[in-house]
Structures are given as structure tokens and as C-alpha cells.
Amino acid sequence: MHKTLIVARHEFLLKVRSRAFKIMTFIGPVLLGAMIVLPAYFAATSSGDVRHVVILDSTGTIAQSMVKASKDTATGFLAKQLESDIALKSVQPGPGVQDSLERRVASKALTGYLVIPANAISDSSSTAEFKLHNPSDFRTIAFLKDAYLTAVRNAKLQARGIEPSLVANLESGVHLETIKVTAASETKDNGEAGMIMAFITVFLLYLTLVLYGAQIMNSVIEEKSSRVIEITASSVRPFQLLVGKVVGVAGAALIQVGVWAIMLALLTTVGLTAASAILGTGILPSVSPFMFLYFVLFFILGFLIYATLYAAIGSTAESASDVQQISMPVVMLLVIPFILLQGIIRNPSSTKSVILSLIPFFSPILMLGRIFTETPPWWQIALAVALMVGTFFGCLWVAARIYRVGILMYGKKFKLSEIAKWVRYS
Amino acid sequence: MSNPILTLEDVAKSYGRTQAVKGISLTVPQGSIYGLLGPNGAGKTSTIRMITGITLPDRGVLQLFGEPQREEHQNRIGYMPEERGLYKKLTVRDQLEYLGSLKGMNTAALKTAIDVWLRRFEIRSWEQKKTSDLSKGMQQKVQFILTLLHDPDLLVLDEPLTGLDPVNAELVNEVILELRGRGKTIILSTHRMEQVEQLCDEIALMNEGSIVLAGKVRELKSRSGRTLISIRFSGDAGFLTTVGEEKLTILERTPNEMLLEVKPPERPSELLQLLAPHLDIQKWEIVEPPIKELFLEAIRERIETAPITA
Numbered sequence: 060m061h062k063t064l065i066v067a068r069h070e071f072l073l074k075v076r077s078r079a080f081k082i083m084t085f086i087g088p089v090l091l092g093a094m095i096v097l098p099a100y101f102a103a104t105s106s107g108d109v110r111h112v113v114i115l116d117s118t119g120t121i122a123q124s125m126v127k128a129s130k131d132t133a134t135g136f137l138a139k140q141l142e143s144d145i146a147l148k149s150v151q152p153g154p155g156v157q158d159s160l161e162r163r164v165a166s167k168a169l170t171g172y173l174v175i176p177a178n179a180i181s182d183s184s185s186t187a188e189f190k191l192h193n194p195s196d197f198r199t200i201a202f203l204k205d206a207y208l209t210a211v212r213n214a215k216l217q218a219r220g221i222e223p224s225l226v227a228n229l230e231s232g233v234h235l236e237t238i239k240v241t242a243a244s245e246t247k248d249n250g251e252a253g254m255i256m257a258f259i260t261v262f263l264l265y266l267t268l269v270l271y272g273a274q275i276m277n278s279v280i281e282e283k284s285s286r287v288i289e290i291t292a293s294s295v296r297p298f299q300l301l302v303g304k305v306v307g308v309a310g311a312a313l314i315q316v317g318v319w320a321i322m323l324a325l326l327t328t329v330g331l332t333a334a335s336a337i338l339g340t341g342i343l344p345s346v347s348p349f350m351f352l353y354f355v356l357f358f359i360l361g362f363l364i365y366a367t368l369y370a371a372i373g374s375t376a377e378s379a380s381d382v383q384q385i386s387m388p389v390v391m392l393l394v395i396p397f398i399l400l401q402g403i404i405r406n407p408s409s410t411k412s413v414i415l416s417l418i419p420f421f422s423p424i425l426m427l428g429r430i431f432t433e434t435p436p437w438w439q440i441a442l443a444v445a446l447m448v449g450t451f452f453g454c455l456w457v458a459a460r461i462y463r464v465g466i467l468m469y470g471k472k473f474k475l476s477e478i479a480k481w482v483r484y485s
Numbered sequence: 486m487s488n489p490i491l492t493l494e495d496v497a498k499s500y501g502r503t504q505a506v507k508g509i510s511l512t513v514p515q516g517s518i519y520g521l522l523g524p525n526g527a528g529k530t531s532t533i534r535m536i537t538g539i540t541l542p543d544r545g546v547l548q549l550f551g552e553p554q555r556e557e558h559q560n561r562i563g564y565m566p567e568e569r570g571l572y573k574k575l576t577v578r579d580q581l582e583y584l585g586s587l588k589g590m591n592t593a594a595l596k597t598a599i600d601v602w603l604r605r606f607e608i609r610s611w612e613q614k615k616t617s618d619l620s621k622g623m624q625q626k627v628q629f630i631l632t633l634l635h636d637p638d639l640l641v642l643d644e645p646l647t648g649l650d651p652v653n654a655e656l657v658n659e660v661i662l663e664l665r666g667r668g669k670t671i672i673l674s675t676h677r678m679e680q681v682e683q684l685c686d687e688i689a690l691m692n693e694g695s696i697v698l699a700g701k702v703r704e705l706k707s708r709s710g711r712t713l714i715s716i717r718f719s720g721d722a723g724f725l726t727t728v729g730e731e732k733l734t735i736l737e738r739t740p741n742e743m744l745l746e747v748k749p750p751e752r753p754s755e756l757l758q759l760l761a762p763h764l765d766i767q768k769w770e771i772v773e774p775p776i777k778e779l780f781l782e783a784i785r786e787r788i789e790t791a792p793i794t795a
Binding site: 066295 | 534537538539540556559560562564566568569570571572573583584586587588589631
């Protein structure tokens with residue numbers, strides 16, 4: 060067997076057989092799934108932490124309609140879950156009532172109380188006051204604001220002789236659907252779902268690159284600090300060692316990410332189907348097999364580029380603490396596109412997006428993000444792939460030179476200028 | 486014994502501004518044990534790294550097995566570096582299998598070889614243990630097995646006895662001699678002069694990147710022209726310090742034994758007359774200079790003849 064393959068096989072088996080790998084491969088998606096499912100679960104079921112709000116109504120009608128509305132006109136997902144944990148209660152204003160409420164709020168026995176002025180319906184400049192102990196409780200505030208507005212509006216409509224249900228009728232039956240337009244076909248799509256998919260996928264990629272990059276770096280450092288490198292270097296060329304290591308670990312990573320992707324796809328499909336059923340709208344994004352292939356392609360290329368860089372960095376250090384500083388530039392290369400991603404996804408076809416997504420170090424994240432939101436022209440994808448392949452070989456060339464010198468150097472920390480010298484002279 | 490298995494001609498290596506090896510030439514005959522000696526920082530490890538193909542010479546010609554150095558030669562060399570290195574988390578067997586396969590061995594041959602050597606070094610029962618769980622001496626044995634596993638034609642051993650108890654040190658020496666008997670060539674780099682005396686056919690002495698002395702051990706000794714006397718005695722030898730440096734030098738001294746160098750024109754018989762009245766002499770022998778003396782002499786000369794730089 061070719062020595063590069065022996066190294067690759069060894070590194071692959073070493074990774075795949077390790078306990079950490081097995082645990083992460085199968086527990087990872089469970090944890091990720093939990094991250095998605097648990098908040099939804101808690102949101103959907105009552106937390107038991109009911110917020111009690113008292114309404115002091117001087118108009119005599121609004122509070123009643125608010126309490127009633129909160130109980131039976133709950134529509135949609137959000138309202139449904141709010142209904143269960145916000146309890147409204149109407150109290151007649153009277154002497155000393157407000158003071159006692161004030162005390163109960165201050166002692167947190169009550170979440171808050173809403174004071175509705177007597178001229179709430181007749182005077183447009185009137186202001187209701189909501190007093191509560193936690194002004195950051197946006198959910199309660201938003202709910203109350205909405206309920207108050209609806210109640211006042213309905214009261215105003217009634218005052219003008221218009222039946223509120225008539226307005227509700229007029230508003231129903233108006234739908235706006237977002238349709239994703241591609242060259243091939245028009246598909247009913249939900250932009251948000253595509254965006255979520257892009258984020259999930261890209262996050263997976265980012266996470267894997269950072270995690271495995273660090274692992275490759277540590278494995279190089281370990282070989283160096285345990286001095287076994289001297290033995291391997293007397294059997295294999297450093298270049299073969301480097302390539303074998305990167306390829307072997309990439310294989311293991313691909314398997315792990317593959318498992319994650321499949322499990323995640325199942326989970327999100329189930330999750331989104333459930334969400335669609337509740338919301339009654341088509342939220343399911345269309346993930347074509349092509350997208351999966353793109354993901355694999357960009358993952359492999361991105362992995363090869365970054366893993367090579369990490370291996371080179373590892374070869375310049377003797378302990379994990381040495382590399383913190385020197386690995387910063389590489390970490391930045393990964394973090395920058397991740398930060399840019401949101402802007403790119405919002406406007407995937409702008410000149411800025413096109414240029415940024417073609418930068419080979421950014422492509423794995425940004426081009427993939429674009430593909431998932433608004434598939435770019437094929438030549439842009441092809442160009443990105445070509446540039447990445449070229450960059451990989453460039454990185455490999457540089458890394459091999461750093462690696463060859465670095466693995467045999469002990470006892471000092473290296474400045475970037477010195478490492479640059481290795482590249483030029485070795 | 487005549488075919489050279491390794492030849493270096495004007496081989497040099499620098500690291501940055503440091504000239505580690507300054508154009509050395511040497512020839513190692515097949516089937517010999519060749520001692521590569523010298524103080525720390527003499528350039529031995531740099532030389533070894535070029536021989537084992539870890540680094541390439543900046544200039545000069547390096548020939549292995551009668552041909553210019555090639556990548557494939559690495560499979561015929563077994564290297565035991567001074568700084569021992571094993572994968573800490575791998576088991577003994579996995580370790581040997583992986584590193585053995587990197588030397589081009591196939592699975593079946595590897596398995597047999599591993600079994601044979603584990604048994605020979607009596608660590609068979611440890612084969613499933615992780616390296617980090619082994620004692621230092623045990624790791625040392627694994628390291629030595631690793632060097633031999635692929636039945637190399639040339640072994641490069643850098644301080645092979647470090648960390649071994651006398652019993653295992655003897656076992657290693659025994660294996661080295663056995664390998665020479667099978668026509669293998671061994672390059673031995675060590676500071677242990679008794680091991681050099683016991684094993685080496687030829688030596689090269691390096692200092693500051695150059696070879697200062699090289700040749701067959703026997704020839705070097707007889708060529709030295711120094712008169713050394715080994716004596717065993719009882720009595721107080723304190724008076725010797727008053728004899729004066731022009732007549733003799735004490736090279737080694739234990740309570741009952743001494744190695745003396747007689748300075749010409751003083752003759753050994755005259756020395757005997759000088760000592761006899763004071764000491765009860767039990768043994769009196771004219772000996773060849775030990776390698777350590779050749780070593781020190783060569784380095785001393787070097788220092789004395791070196792130009793003085795500010």
C-alpha cells in the first residue's frame with residue numbers, strides 16, 4: 060500500500076475508533092435536536108409560570124373585552140402559547156385600589172397592572188399605563204399591547220356602528236404567498252425556511268472545520284511533543300505524512316458530518332412538518348439532492364484547505380498553549396465569513412455577495428449559504444470550486460514546507476517572519 | 486566486510502546560520518559496527534538525520550547500499566533516535582503494526598516479526614497495553630523492537646542503552662552483535678565508552694561539525710604512540726602527585742586501580758622502580774589507550790590548534 064494511504068488509514072481508524080468520535084457522532088445530533096426541540100416543547104407547553112396582570116378599567120368595557128378576547132379569539136401559534144401563561148383579571152377602580160396593586164407588584168405577587176383611562180375610546184390622545192416589576196418582559200408587554208389595541212379598536216368600531224366581526228371577515232381570505240423563482244421552475248417556498256437551512260448547514264460546516272482543525276493541529280503537536288515524529292519522518296516523507304493525516308481525518312469528519320446531516324435532515328423535516336401543521340402554512344424548504352451534493356463538495360474542499368493550514372500551524376508548536384496566538388489568523392478566516400453570512404443571505408446575488416463568496420477561504424461558508432438561499436449561476440459555483448481546488452494545492456505547498464521544517468524544530472517559539480523564511484528556503 | 490554500505494563525501498548541513506555539519510566524509514563497511522562519537526552538539530544527530538533521510542544534505546554526496554540515496558532506502562534502515570518517541574495512546578501491538586507498515590512490511594510478515602521480537606524481549610504479555618502505561622525500560626524495549634522489526638540492513642542506534650537496566654542492556658548488546666553476525670551494519674552513537682569498546686569495529690569522532698578522528702579501533706589505538714599502564718595496588722598512592730607532570734599523568738583513578746600515562750623519555754620500567762617501594766603492586770600491565778583517551782586527545786588537540794577568535 061502506498062505510504063500516504065497507510066497514514067490516511069491509520070489516522071482514519073484512530074479517529075473513528077475513538078470513544079469521543081462515537082459519542083459525538085450519535086449524541087451530537089441528539090444534543091442538536093434537543094436544542095431545536097426543547098425550546099419548542101417548552102414554548103408549546105405551559106411553563107407553569109403564569110403571569111398575572113390586573114386591568115384597572117375606567118371605561119368599564121375594554122377590560123371585559125380584553126379578558127374575553129384572550130380566552131377565545133386566540134389564533135395562531137404564538138397567541139395559543141401566550142394564552143396559557145398570561146392571566147388577565149379585571150378590577151373596578153376605587154379608592155386605594157391602585158395603591159394596593161402597586162404594593163403587590165412591588166412585592167412581585169403580581170406581574171403588573173394596566174390602567175386604562177376613562178377617555179380611552181373617545182380621546183385618541185389618551186394613554187394607558189402598564190406598570191410592571193420587570194420592564195424587560197417583552198412577551199407580556201407585546202401581548203398586552205396587542206390585546207389593548209384590539210379591544211380599543213373594536214370599541215371604536217362599535218361606537219361608529221360597525222360590527223367588529225365584519226372587519227374580521229373583510230380581513231380574512233387575504234393571503235400572500237412567497238414564491239421562489241429559479242431559472243428552471245417556480246417553487247412555492249418559504250424564504251425563512253431556506254435561510255434556516257442555510258444557517259444550520261453552514262453552522263455544521265463551521266463547527267466541523269473548527270473542531271477538526273483543532274484536532275489535526277493537536278495530533279501534529281502530539282507527534283512532535285512525543286518525539287515519535289522522528290520515527291515516522293525516517294519512514295515517510297513529511298509531505299506524505301501531511302497529506303495522509305489530512306485525508307484520513309477528513310474521511311472521519313465526513314462520516315460524522317454525514318451522520319449528523321442525515322439525522323438533522325430527518326429531525327428538521329419532522330420538526331418543520333409539525334410546525335407546518337400547526338401554522339397551516341407551507342414552511343417546508345425544498346432541499347434538492349443537488350444541494351446535498353454541493354454541501355459534500357464544499358465541505359470536502361473547505362475541510363482540506365483548513366485542515367492543511369491547521370496541520371502547518373501545529374508543526375510550529377510544541378504544546379497546545381503555543382498555538383493559541385498563531386492559529387488566530389486561521390480562526391479569523393473562518394469567523395469572518397460566518398459573520399458576513401447573514402448579510403449575504405439577505406442579498407445573495409449582489410455584487411458584494413458574489414465577490415465575497417468567490418474568495419476561496421470564504422467560499423465553503425458563503426457560497427454554500429448562497430446556494431441554499433438563491434442558487435447562483437453555475438459558472439459562479441464552478442469558479443468557486445476551481446479557486447478552492449487551486450487554493451488547496453497552494454496551501455498544501457506552503458504547509459508542506461512549514462511542516463517539513465517545523466516538525467523537527469524544538470525549543471523555541473517561532474515568529475511569523477521566521478516561518479515565512481522556511482517557506483522560501485526549504 | 487569490504488563493500489561500503491554507506492559513504493558520505495563532503496556532506497554539509499546548516500540550520501539558519503548554524504553550520505551543524507561542515508563537510509564530512511566517511512565510509513561505513515558492510516557488516517561492521519560503526520561508532521559515531523563526539524560531545525553534545527558535535528553534529529552527530531544532524532548527520533544521522535541525513536543518513537536516515539529525515540533531512541537532506543545542503544551539499545555533498547550521500548550513498549547508501551552502493552547507490553545515491555533514494556526514498557526507498559528508508560525501508561532498509563532502522564532508526565532509534567536518542568529522543569525516544571512512541572504514540573502514547575496506542576497499544577504496543579498497534580504501534581508496532583502501524584510503524585512497521587510504514588517501513589513497507591506486509592501484514593503477515595509484520596505479525597510474525599512482532600511475535601518473534603515481543604517474545605525475545607519478554608514483553609509479549611504487554612502487547613495490548615497502551616504505551617503510556619509502560620515503564621520507561623519497557624518503552625525502551627518497544628522502541629528497540631520497532632527499530633529491528635522490518636529486518637533492516639542498516640541500523641542507526643542513538644544511545645540505545647539509555648534507561649535500560651544491566652540485564653536488558655546486555656540483551657541489547659547481544660542482539661546488536663547477533664545482527665552483525667548476520668551481515669547487518671550498525672551505526673552506533675553513544676557516550677558510553679564501555680559499549681564502544683565492547684562493540685565497535687570502527688569509529689568516527691565528531692567535534693563541532695567535523696570529523697576529527699576516524700578509522701578502525703585497533704589501528705587507532707596502536708597508532709596513538711602513547712604508553713599507558715594499568716596497575717592494581719594497595720597502599721597510599723598520594724605521593725604520586727609529587728612526582729611531577731613531566732614524568733606521568735594519572736588518567737583514571739579508583740582506590741585500588743589506576744591508569745597512568747608514562748611521558749617519554751620516561752620508560753615503564755623506570756616507573757615501576759619509582760612505585761615499587763611505596764605500593765604493594767598486584768598487577769602491572771602495559772595497555773592500549775581506551776577510546777575515551779583517543780576521544781579526549783583528539784578534542785584537546787583541536788582546541789589547542791584552533792585559531793583564537795575574539
